[in-house]
Structure formats: structure tokens, C-alpha cells
Amino acid sequence: MRPPTKKQYIREQKTICGKNYAEVDFCWISEKEHRAGTRGRKRFASSLAQQGRNAERARRTLVQLLNTNFDEQGFSLTLTYEDIYLPGGDDAAWLDVQNYLQRIRRWLKKQKWQSAGKLKWVCVTENQEADPAHGLKEVRYHHHMVLQVDGLTPEQRAALRDALENQWSTGTNRYREPLGTVNADRLQPEHDSLEGLAKYLLKSPRRKKRWHASRGLERPAYPRPNDTHWTPRKLADACTTLVDDAGFWERRYPGYRFLGAVPSFCEERAEWRMYIKLRRKRR
Incomplete structure (x- = not known):
């Protein structure tokens, strides 16, 4: 049987x-x-x-x-370092990101935009040590970030974009200096998807990467x-x-x-x- x-x-x-x-x-x-x-x-x-x-x-x-939480209202950022401010390790690099986000929050609070939503973000920190035996070149510390504040008018988003490029700095008032360069580009979903951006953020899988994201992001x-x-x-x-x-x-x-x-x-x-x-x- x-x-x-x-x-x-x-x-x-x-x-x-x-x-x-x-x-x-x-x-x-x-x-x-x-x-x-x-x-x-x-x-x-x-x-x-x-x-x-x-x-x-x-x-x-x-x-x-990304598709659950971000759309064409957000920004894609790349944050780099000048030689003098290049972090010595992962903890120092993450501290720079925390300070940057804190500056952005303070700037948003000063604007008193009634319709502004909560600041939400995803950050990927990337670096790579040189390994000639495996054909790997050094990749300096840098950060890729997706950031968005819902409920803003076009004029407010333009002001936020300028602030995102100006707040990547250290020091205060006249002693403030930029940590490096910042490129803030408006998100442009392809077919209502941010898959292309995700591929870019996770390119070169052999490099060392660290993920961070804001609390309270909506889950699928x-x-x-x-x-x-x-x-x-x-x-x-x-x-x-x-x-x-x-x-x-x-x-x-x-x-x-x-x-x-x-x-x-x-x-x-x-x-x-x-x-x-x-x-x-x-x-």
C-alpha cells in the first residue's frame, strides 16, 4: 500500500x-x-x-x-568629509550624523511650520579599508541619507533643502565650519518606486556598511x-x-x-x- x-x-x-x-x-x-x-x-x-x-x-x-515612508516630497543626501574632520571609527562617524540631525531638528523648530510633520530618515554609513591582495581600494567614510518632512509647501521644501546642505558642519556662529560637502537632491521615484535608490545605497556589498533609521517609521x-x-x-x-x-x-x-x-x-x-x-x- x-x-x-x-x-x-x-x-x-x-x-x-x-x-x-x-x-x-x-x-x-x-x-x-x-x-x-x-x-x-x-x-x-x-x-x-x-x-x-x-x-x-x-x-x-x-x-x-523606502516606498512605505518616502516619496517625491523627500530628499536624497550624500555627506562627505574634509580630511581634517574624517572620523577615526564607526562611533565617531555615527556621532557626526546624530549631531547633524539634531541641527536639522533645531532649525525646523525655529521655522514654526504648523503643517510640518515629523522628521523621518534612513542613513547608510559606508567605508572600506584598502586591501591590495583582494583588489580593494580605500573608501573614505561617507553617509547616504534619505530624509523627509511631510506637509511642507514647495517654498518650505526649498528652504529645507538649503538647510540640509548648510547644517553639515561643526562649531557655532562665526566659528562654524563645514565638515565636508553635501548634495541634497529631491527624490524622484521611478514608476512610484524607490528601488533604484535602494540599489545605489547597497552597491558594493563588500564595503562595510551600517544602517540607522528614525524611530516610528511605518512598516509595510x-x-x-x-x-x-x-x-x-x-x-x-x-x-x-x-x-x-x-x-x-x-x-x-x-x-x-x-x-x-x-x-x-x-x-x-x-x-x-x-x-x-x-x-x-x-x-
């Missing part, structure tokens, strides 16, 4: 990032995960961001965080998953013959424009996985 076959489930988990961007994961799950209650399903959805911990997962996590939302629509065969077809079929995916997710799909195949377990990227259609 043949043993009973174990039932297989493919989970379809949607991740909502802000008003305009979404991703959908398709992955294999166990029967225990399928039978889990609401709390267990939420834990599974949140754990998607912890799986793998490789460069691809780090990039996706940053894409989701995870609607209730669907475990019954997809089968292993359907997922395999989607990962091969339907992977670029925008019409199929837009019928599946009405109200969204299909941006692309990223399939992968695990040789060891003979399993397909995939996630797709969507943006909400404009009226």
Missing part, C-alpha cells in the same frame, strides 16, 4: 508599501504553516524580511521601507495570505511561461500596473519561488 502523499501549499503573500507600491511573494509552506491562526500567519509574513539575510533580501527590505502591511489558489504546477508555469505576461498579472491584481517578476529555482529542493513588483494605477 502506498503511503499517503503530503499535501503541498503555495502561499501568495502580498506586501503593501505605502500608497503606490506593492510586492507579492509566492513560496512553499508546510501544512503546519497553512493551518496556523491569524497570529501565526502574521509572524510568517513578518519573517519574510528575515529570510536569507543576503544581498537580495537586504535590498528588498530597504525597497519596502501584510494582508491575509492566500494558500489555496496556487499549486506547484501553477507556480512553475508562472515562473516560466507567464513571468513577463503583464496582462496576466494585471488581471490577477486589478488596480495595479505590473513592474516585473523575479523567479528563482532551488535545485536542492526542486522548488520554484518568485516575487512580483506592482504599482498602483493612477486615475
